Amino acid sequence: MSNQELVVLGQGGPGDCCPGLLTAPLAEDQAVELAKVFKALGDPVRLRLLSLIASRAGGEVCVCDLTPAFDLSQPTISHHLKLLREAGLIASERRGTWVYYRPLPETTDRLAGILTRPAGEPLPEPAEAPS
């Protein structure tokens, strides 16, 4: 096993891909897995880190290039990166002195799929607020 093993939400098997959050009630275990990933995204610093990593043209970013973008200590940045990694949103590799991070787009793809309505579903009529 040479590749990193990553727990990606809902990847129980080939038929288990992408249960829609909006189309059927979510099972309790699916909700627990999914909530972990959303919780990892529920912090402005982690969102900015993910955005910096995902939008880098070269496909990966040295931690030494991430830290200067924030007014935070290196251990704090490393902690946030660890939470993103544990959620399956990024992967890391140490080379020499530095750790390099790259996005795992299969996880964000999965979230986007889960949040996407079936094609053609109309918006509900907006309710009038009580006057």
Add this chain to the structure above:
Amino acid sequence: MSNQELVVLGQGGPGDCCPGLLTAPLAEDQAVELAKVFKALGDPVRLRLLSLIASRAGGEVCVCDLTPAFDLSQPTISHHLKLLREAGLIASERRGTWVYYRPLPETTDRLAGILTRPAGEPLPEPAEAPS
């Protein structure tokens, strides 16, 4: 003003729609707004509540139909519903004894858009873990 006013993330103006999380570094204020919504989704009970509300055929659900699906008190359920409402994910309306909830798909649409890669962008090559 008869309709409910909802703060939907990134809706600063017509040209401000859907900055991609994965295509360009996220601005600090955008990250703060966006993190609030992801944080609201970062809990299994809230995810299941949203899923129950969004997947209901009639477009809305009475709180009296939501509570029995959980082994939690009515005030706890109401607290989670409040957080979903404050994040712009659902709207509520009181009619008589009960409060009715409906999804706000424009917010989940927006999240899905933010998490979607530009078409045709390849997956980065997976890095080999050190042996």
